[in-house]
Amino acid sequence: MLYVVGLGLGDAKDITVKGLEIVKRAKHVYLEAYTSILTVGKDVLEQFYGREVIVADREMVEQDSDKILEEAEDEDVAFLVVGDPFGATTHTDLILRAKEKNIQFRVIHNASIMNAVACCGLQLYNFGKTISVVFWTDTWRPDSFFDGIIKNREHGLHTLCLLDIKVKEQSIENLIKGRKIYEPPQYMTVSLAATQLMEVITNRKSAGTNNLAVTEDTLCVGLARVGSDDQKIVATTLREMQKVDLGSPLHSLVITGDMHPLELDMLKLYGAASSDP
Amino acid sequence: MLYVVGLGLGDAKDITVKGLEIVKRAKHVYLEAYTSILTVGKDVLEQFYGREVIVADREMVEQDSDKILEEAEDEDVAFLVVGDPFGATTHTDLILRAKEKNIQFRVIHNASIMNAVACCGLQLYNFGKTISVVFWTDTWRPDSFFDGIIKNREHGLHTLCLLDIKVKEQSIENLIKGRKIYEPPQYMTVSLAATQLMEVITNRKSAGTNNLAVTEDTLCVGLARVGSDDQKIVATTLREMQKVDLGSPLHSLVITGDMHPLELDMLKLYGAASSDP
Known part of the structure; x- marks a missing residue:
């Protein structure tokens, strides 16, 4: 399952309870890092989640998204997005491709600007x-x-x-x-x-x-x-x-x-x- | 302090971690209940928070908001709103009146439609x-x-x-x-x-x-x-x-x-x- 999780706008604690539960149990946790930023960095998120977070820049999302989607076929993958998952076109594209490949996805909404x-x-x-x-x-x-x-x-x-x-x-x-x-x-x-x-x-x-x-x-x-x-x-x-x-x-x-x-x-x-x- | 806390759109777990911490420690917890609804009721929220929740209907918010604001002068009061706190004019009004009375307020954002x-x-x-x-x-x-x-x-x-x-x-x-x-x-x-x-x-x-x-x-x-x-x-x-x-x-x-x-x-x-x- 691919979980696209909105992180909201402020710091690590602006994730929803539902989102945090998913991050804690997911096999891999990616952080999309080129359309927006939080007021805290990757290290603070990792400490708060107790999990390794893989930073996904534009290059990675556009080139290696097949890898992320493949992982999501059999395991839970959390793809974290600052704000709401549907704030940027890139994430819509990722969801469309998940759908094409018959990979289940779930969106966890949050505040955006x-x-x-x-x-x-x-x-x-x-x-x-x-x-x-x-x-x-x-x-x-x-x-x-x-x-x-x-x-x-x-x-x-x-x-x-x-x-x-x-x-x-x-x-x-x-x-x-x-x-x-x-x-x-x-x-x-x-x-x-x-x-x-x-x-x-x-x-x-x-x-x-x-x-x-x-x-x-x-x-x-x-x-x-x-x-x-x-x-x-x-x-x-x-x-x-x-x-x-x-x-x-x-x-x-x-x-x-x-x-x-x-x-x-x-x-x-x-x-x-x-x-x- | 008056905390106006967005609950998001789905169920109890769509509150943010920051919002939940506030609800757990606030002296009084009000739930605004006339501009929108969650898919779960007050009882589910109370169970999830481990707290009593006072349902605030339109009449109460418009007539008794002075009481809510007075409480917030000395104690932490959580005012819960489905979606984002700024989705409806009523909440802007509450914040304006808090400001007039020099009562500190803080907004916890969330997803809205x-x-x-x-x-x-x-x-x-x-x-x-x-x-x-x-x-x-x-x-x-x-x-x-x-x-x-x-x-x-x-x-x-x-x-x-x-x-x-x-x-x-x-x-x-x-x-x-x-x-x-x-x-x-x-x-x-x-x-x-x-x-x-x-x-x-x-x-x-x-x-x-x-x-x-x-x-x-x-x-x-x-x-x-x-x-x-x-x-x-x-x-x-x-x-x-x-x-x-x-x-x-x-x-x-x-x-x-x-x-x-x-x-x-x-x-x-x-x-x-x-x-x-």
Whole structure:
């Protein structure tokens, strides 16, 4: 049996009781380690579970998943995923392949940023489509995500922006030379995300677009380490968000839409001014 | 300290390890019991926790929340919520009032239908605004939720429809006579939701609206008891969904938008035909 177990968002104890029982009795325990992270590392998980945990990076999941699935044919295999198992397409793919091979699977759900984001006080049913903000390079500066935010705003909806993660990436030089040397992991901050967004706004204005539905003064919410003891939430304008330092990863950014009074009351706890639009 | 603890969606063991530790040591344990339900009752929870659980219905939470908050001033109080604590506005309100009274609070997140719905294979970032479908009566048949679905479809997005729950409601006669006699709880089925939706489509067509973005042939997904051992998922057209029996509550319905091939592959596991639009 293949168990795909969500770990939630904070630390080792955010696993469910059901999930922990599975981890304790499974023959092999894999930890998916490239779409998200907990506030604790593999060593803390191993100590808490009393089990060896095999870190499965993107390469392993994409190349060796047949091995994982084969093991699951006769034995219990736990595949651990930060957040909820269905947060990333990769895990859906693993489940589809298990189904194809007639391997039984079971999913243990948990919190993910997709529902826990409501901790800032914005109601989930007032969110539109979720978008992703990727790290820009000198030559690659995509801005299509901005149109997603605009569409949501035009319908009065909030937008959850998932911020980019770069784990186990190779420099172009190392890639060309075939050297398996990896760059240190990078996690986008709300400050950088806000800066990229501000640049898109400036560009659109220069190109003659007026009355943008998102401006420098739009109320935004920055969230860091949601669900952990030192979770941080700041509500302020997009312009000010550029200067906000929320500390270590992971960060997420919300661009607000129309505000219900109860939502604004909650955001005031995190610094929003009454006059914020 | 006020702990608002998410219980997840299935049974007693879907609480997190962190949540269970809090329940075991809290002075009082309340269970919010009107916005959602688990597949097990209060007695099973009490046995699993080894603790007395006080069921808090709508009346109690709205009228006696001061008492709960007062208790939390000096002692640890656990307020248990099915799904995630921020799934319903009521809980945000409780947290706001705790903050006003300077009572410390802590939230323990968990899965809710808002993220677990992705278990059917539809990707969360392809969902638009979530809508609610209420029980119609002979004289009250609101259909504004339909416009939300239409808007999502026009942008190619899926729509999660939360289906109505009626718990501890009084008949008009008992209400008038001031008798505290309550009707049996009612949980909307995907079949009834589909029937109401079909009626809206018929009405709109009669009123002359052509080219509706949602039709009898739109591919829908019915989900029941997500996260539990006997979870059921069926993918079929809206017309056919009227005849689908998914058994005991809770049910949710998804109206699909544009389909990614991987999403359609998953839905085929649950009965969707390749030709479904």
